[in-house]
Amino acid sequence: MTHDEQELIRRRQKGRAIVMALLLLAFVALVFFITIVKIKEGMAH
Known part of the structure; x- marks a missing residue:
């Protein structure tokens, strides 16, 4: 898994x-x- 893919997954996790x-x-x-x-x-009662 590339660094960009890991970054994308982290952003999605953070958003969720x-x-x-x-x-x-x-x-x-x-x-x-x-x-x-x-x-x-x-x-009141």
Whole structure:
């Protein structure tokens, strides 16, 4: 495998890792905000 091929694979892996990190962050934020809303609903009753 040439150096250029290895570099291309590394860039693709890095891109996928960034996308996965962003998706995970979005999921965590969604769960956090849903939890906050449910807590506030519980306090209102």
